[in-house]
Every structure is written in structure tokens, then in C-alpha cells.
Amino acid sequence: MNQGDDHGHDHGENPGGNHRMSHGGNHRENHGEDHRESRRVNHRMDRGGNVRVNQGTEHVNRMDAIRGGSRPVDHNARSIAALAANPACDRRAVLDAAGIDKDRTVAHLGYASRFGQSPFAITRTQEFKSIVKAHGGAHVLRLLREVLGLAVEEAGYHDAADVGGDSGHGVRHRHTAAVLNAAAQDPADAATLIDHPLLKLGVAGYDVYLEPDVIAFQAARRFHVVAIKSFAIIDGQADTGKVSAAAREAAVYVHAMRDLFARLGLDPERVSHDVVLICPKDFTNFPTACLLDVRLQLEALRRQLERLTRIDTILDRLPPDLSLDLCLDGDTPTRPVSELTAAVSAIPARYAPECLAACEMAYFCREEARACGSLEAIGRSVRDDLGGVDSVRTAIELIGGASPPPEEHAAIAERLRFVRRIFDEVVA
């Protein structure tokens, strides 16, 4: 499938937008404060699940300085999954950590962001979500009974976003924690649906809040993450790419919820690795559900989050006066493009074609990677086939064989020259 189109649809399913619209106006204004609050105290999980607290005011100030006057942009499960998919990319790590609006930045740099979403896809997603959640989540309960084999007749419904109008992320997260804790400790063990839980996650040494895009369900002392997606399951099968994207995102929520449980002193294993995926059935709007085992995605996420360089280590390597400020005049960026280009280029990136489907900056990074002849820009498989060689120019030199290859490239040089010989033989 055409990558560009893929985005449109993926984004269509991202309901983040509509949640923001419904209760966004208020906490938006609190963003700045919230971020500072979240970064002042940095929780970082040890291997043992203990929480380490760092004071990181200095790099919080640095992040704010890098972002300049613009409002910070939130993380969501998709962006964490994307970051975890390319843990070696400092550029993405810094931009995300500083809450830079990548869409706007890349547009100002002169590259179209191909992450637009079709209004039809948005409408469709909203319609489907409201069908699923109608009548106090009646469909959700029916489906949960079916896929989890429970004999639950009814379940309490809490909207974790419902904490009074003017509350910021910190307040809402504490509320989520309280609701989840109450459900977990409930002596009657009543089934509970908790909508819009606001979870947070330690990423590269700082905390981020996740868009509340799932439902948490508790019954028989087990918690399940319930994700609603608008792609169809037809005859029991759905688009592989979309299902795996959904699994990667759901894994982020499971991970964050387990993290929260550990902090609350609850057993993290009470959050199941079986995620409930709710989708339209066949060609209808009627919801159907299936269980998605996300153990693999959880393990990958955990490993990748560990591999992420701590953001302060990356910051130490960057120019001290680095600024990605768009210098917004109202809604218009006034920062000279050449200046911004230089600033973004100062943060090393790790471009691979997979980025095109995951990162707003991809077309900028691709241009840069192509200009310096990166082999990875043609595809990871090409780079792997030519193991050890990283630029097109080196590969061409090795193929040409004018001078003896350096020691580390001796093996691949021999194979490349062999390929050239048989190719010439055939073409001649």
C-alpha cells in the first residue's frame, strides 16, 4: 500500500483529536505549567521496578529554551511507539521531549507533512466510537463478556477525564490513579469500566502523559486495556499493518498502567497482556471484539525504552544555544528558514524509510540522508546486504575496486566485486 495513504487512514483512527476537542479547551491552557510540573520530578524505573527520583530542573529549562515561545505538544501512544521504533534517533527524542510541534516545524522547513487525515476517516472513527460507547458502554460490556468469557451482568462506569473543568494533566493523572486504585482495592470486586484514563510514562528520563485513548476494564481482579479502532474485521481478519500498529499502541498503555500499578504498590501483573480490540464487524458499524496478545510488543517496548539515551546525555552533546523556536507571530512562523534548518540539522537523526510512516520530520530527514549518500535511505535491507558499509559512495568505491579496500570492508568488497563480475558477464 502506498505509504502516504496509509498515514491518512492511520490518523483517521487516531481519536486523540476528538478527545481534545471535547474536553481540551481547558487543559490546553495549562499545558505549559503541567509540563514543567511533570519534569521537575523525574521518575525512572529501575530494573527491579523501584522508582528513582531525579531533580532535573536544569534540563527542563533547557527544553523550554529549545522550544521557545510555542506551546508544547503532547505525546501519545503512537508517538511513543514511533520513538521506541527508532531509539537511536536523537532528533526525534529531543523534539518529542521538548514538545516541539513537528508538523508545523517541518512545514516551515518547506516539507509537506504527509500526515493529514481525511475528514471522512475522522467522522467515521467518531461515529464508531460513539456507537461502541452508547448506553453506558453496553456494547463494550457485551463484547467483554464474549471475549473474556465472564459472567458480568453490569459494570460501574467512571470517566477519568471527568474531574471538573479546569484541571491540568497532573490533577487528571492523580484522579486516574485514585480511580484505578479504588477499583483494584474494591473488596466487593465489582466490575468497572474506566474511560479516558490519563496515564504517564517515563521516556528517556522524563515523564510524558499519554492521550487518554483507551478504556481500562476491571473484573475478577484482572485489568484489561480496551482499544477501539475503526478498521473493519472482515471474516475474522483485519489489515495486518493496522492490527500491528494497534498492538504497538495498546502495549504502551499496558506498560504505563503496569508502571502506575507498581507505583501504587499493586501487583503490575494484574494488568493483563491481553488487550481487547474493538472494531467494526465486516461491512457494518456493528462492533466486534478480539483479544490481542501484546507480550511481544511489550517486551520490544520495554527494551527500546531502556535503550533510549537519556535526554540530558543528548542535550550535553548539542550546541548550548540551540533553539527550535518558530518565533510565532500569532499563528505565522517568522523564524528564518535557513536558521531553523541549521538548528534542526545540528541534532543528529537516524533516518530509515520506515520513518516515512511514523514521523512528521521524515521527508526533511530523508532529503538530508540522501544528500549525504546514506545507504540506509535506500532501505535497511540494502544496508544489511552491504553489511558494514554506510554510504553509497563507499559502496561505489568498493564495487569499482580501484584501490584496495580498508580492512573492515575486505569481505563485503570481495562479494561486491564478485557480483559486479557476474553482472558484467550477463550484461555483456
Next chain:
Amino acid sequence: MSLLRSFLAVRAVRDGRAQPAATVRHAHLSAEPLVFVPLRMAGESAAPLAAMVGASRSDARLLVVENPRNRDQRFAFMAELAEIIVPYIQKYAAQMETVEGRSAYERCLDAPQILVPNPGGLAFTRLIGRSTRFRATEGPHAVAPLVPLLGRWLTFLHERSEFAGSAILLAVTDLLAEHWVTGLSGAEAGNLAAQLAWIDPPGGLTGPQAALLAEDPLRSPPAGPDTDPGFDTHVLKPLLDGPPVPARLREALRGQLEPTWELMWRAVELLRAVPDAGGVAARWERDRTMLARQHAWIAEGGLPPGRWDSAVAAARRLAALEGAQQSYEAGKAFDDPLVMAEHRAEGAAFAGLVTDVDADRKIIPPGGKRAVARPLVTVRTADPVRFPPGRKLLSPARPKQGTVLVSATDGVVVLQVNSGMTKDATLPAPGETVCYTDLDPAGVRRPSLPDAAETPWTHGGPPAEYVPTDEDAQEAWS
């Protein structure tokens, strides 16, 4: 990618132009292919929005659903599509010949060929087939008589297209990627316009320059089935939300489809210029035979395929798919030295010069009594030989002659010829350049699966026969 293809990708970047990865065309190309460019409503799984379809460049038919959310209009679209596609297929399906042989069978004289832009187009074609093949032509929600037939034929074409070497339904980007290597990564090569830009850049531009322009959705709208979100926002939504203006809607969708239509025919031209590979005719004969079978099945009143394969049918199908894949890979290599070079680079083949032939050698094979002719052929090669002694090898020059590797040391390979030494057959001669591989176009023989009635309990026991239900026929569409 193979090492040779990676090598070609590096060269493509160096030259700013795609590199041929084949010397011949491995897929049959019909004299009259039906180009089908479908568009889908964003956010929907199988709701058609529009399509451009036709069997010649100058005969583009534009079909538009004026209100994609209205099921009656969707089925009207399907009926209109059926009136183009079904007669096109039936024209070929009706003309049969009987092939004499050990057991005579029917085969169509020629077969239809439908070309879609990309793998997304294939998947959407399957969904159109799935959503129409069970529909009833009478009772509630009745559809036009041709609609379920369209569903059955599209289902058949898609199932066939999963077999490597079938050319009855093809995605053009796959076809181009098979024959050319560009500097685009796998993810980017799904863009028809960008791929063609690398293969045949317009005057004055290099491949990558042209590809950059081709990626702009305003210049080259996506080849479907998904539309450009910008088009949806700025053009389509205002048109659908306002009072109906069918003429403007048609023109807007024509604007989205026409560039792809032109690209599809340009791709056909480029592919036509490449000569047919040797194995193309035999593979096309297989498509023609399967078409005749499907035609007979429908004519006899056979049921459409169910929603799910039984365990037995799935196992059989998987085995057949794997077999087709293996013989297609091998067949390509036997037909095309450039494809064989790919296998040589991976160590699955070697080429060299015959230095010695012992044509009169006779041995008594193990367990035998009489001495039989088992000539030895010695080949000197500069390729690394990675086969163990005893490996069965074949040569494209003498595909019927079975040989086995006796020894390979320091670039000297000794082969023993075991079979295929009939009167007219020749042995390799000293001084001849030969190539040997363990690929076999005949495929690998597998043990046959038990009869459906004897399906073991591991596979759910004998499957129940599929009977379509009213529920299938009246499946809701919303």
C-alpha cells in the same frame, strides 16, 4: 533484497536512474488488458468512491458513487462495474479448447488480464469480490443479476493472483519492481508515479528529481485505493456536503484518477517493450486452464467459495502456493541469466567452463547389477560453490538432464550425469560455458494430503460442506 538487487540499487542511485533487474519479462502481458483503478471512501473498509476502468487507453470509463454512504448507490456502482468487468471476463471464458493427453481437459483459448496500480488495489479488488459474491438477486436487498457474478469472478481472480506466476490479476508496482531496481526503498516503491519516474524520467530530469515531483499529491494524486487526505478535505467534502452537483463531483474524481490512468498505460508500454520470457506461455496456459474450470463450475451452478477455507482446503492451498512460488523462482532463473546471477551471488548457482567430459564412464549403481552410463563432467569455476556432494543440480541449457555433484575443490567441480541422456540429448562439451543450480522449475514433489473425508481430528475432522445462508446474502452494509 538479494545482494545483486542491493548492488543494482546502489548503481541506480549513482546513475539517477532505475536499473533493469531482468532481461526478459516474466509475466504474460495481454494484448488487451483491462486497467482498473478503484478509489475507496476514506475510513471505510470497502465502500467504493469511484473507479476508472477500460481495456484501452482511449476508452476510459469513469464510475462515480455520488453518495458513498448510500447503499443503493453503492450497489448501483457495483452493477455498473459488473457490466464492464463480467462481459470482459466471459468473452474469454466462453472460448475453450480440449487439450488431449493422458486425461483430456478443457482450456480457454485466452484469458482476461486485469491490472490494478498497487497491492492496495489487489486487496480492494478482493474486498469488492467478498462484499458482492453472496448477494441475492431477489428478495430483500436484491441486487442486479450481474453483481454476485462480479463478486465470484473477482474472488476467483484474486485467489488466482496469489499464486506466483499467475498473470490474471496483477499489481503494476509489483510488476515494475520485479523487472527494475530503483533507488526507492520498499516502502516508497508502492508509489506508482515515483517508481515510473525512476524507470522512465521525463526529459531533462533525473530519476530522483522526477520521483520527488511525483510524490506531490497535487501533481500525481495517489494511485488509490485511498485518496489524498488534502483532496478529501478541500474538494470532496465540500462537494458531498453541499447540494448535489454530480457534474462537478465527476470532474473532481476524474482529475484524481486520470493521472494514474495515464501512468498505468505508460507502464504497460514499458513492460511491452521487454520480450517475453520462455516460461511465460506455459504459466499463462495454467491461468487459461483454471479459468476454464471456474467457468464450468459457475455454469454447473456451483456455489461461491465460503467465507472461510476449511482446514483441509487451507492446507492444500498453502502447499499449492508454496509449490507455485518455488517453480516460479526457478523458472525465472532458467529463463533469465540476470535472475540466475542473483542466485549465483547468493551461492544457489555457479557458472563456469567445461574442462573435461568422461562420456563413456559406466558404473554399477548401488543395489544394481548391470553397469549403466554415468558420464562425468568437470567444470572450472570462479564462483564460490556452496553445494555438498550428492546435491542434485540442473542446468538451464539442459533442464531435463539430472546431475549430481560429486566433488567441488578449489574451483573444480565434478558432476555426474544421472538422467536425461536420450538419443537426441547432448552432453556438455569441453570449452562450453555452463551454469548449474539446485533450483528446479518442476517444483518439489510433496506427499499428497489425505482425502477430505479422511481429514484427521488434528484438522477438525472431515469438513462440513459450505452452504451459503440468507444471512450471507443479506449481509448489512453500513
